[in-house]
Amino acid sequence: MKTLMTKEDLIELLQVSKRTIDTMISKSELPMHTQIGRRLYWRGADVAAWIDAQFGVTPGQAAAIDSSKKRRGRPRAAFPS
Known part of the structure; x- marks a missing residue:
């Protein structure tokens, strides 16, 4: 890798837009x-x-991380037993 990288180098390396790089900087x-x-x-x-x-x-x-995932969709109503 080069010693110094410009914004254009980051855009090419990360394959994102200039706007994304600007957002990441901010x-x-x-x-x-x-x-x-x-x-x-x-x-x-x-x-x-x-x-x-x-x-x-x-x-x-x-x-x-995987074990704490929530289920997708609308939650079920809790029915009394």
Whole structure:
């Protein structure tokens, strides 16, 4: 990966729109960036670590997430027994 990545590099890497990148920046969902002139730059190592962290769910965590899922649809009425 390059040492510095531009917004265009992130768009190509993540395969999302410019608008999505702008939204992620405003919500602080991307790694820290630096501004040089009018352009934003990210360190390639930070972006790679951020991508790895997005997929960093361990098998134990995945089982806990799956077991707590709600059922889809309208809830059933509770009938007295």
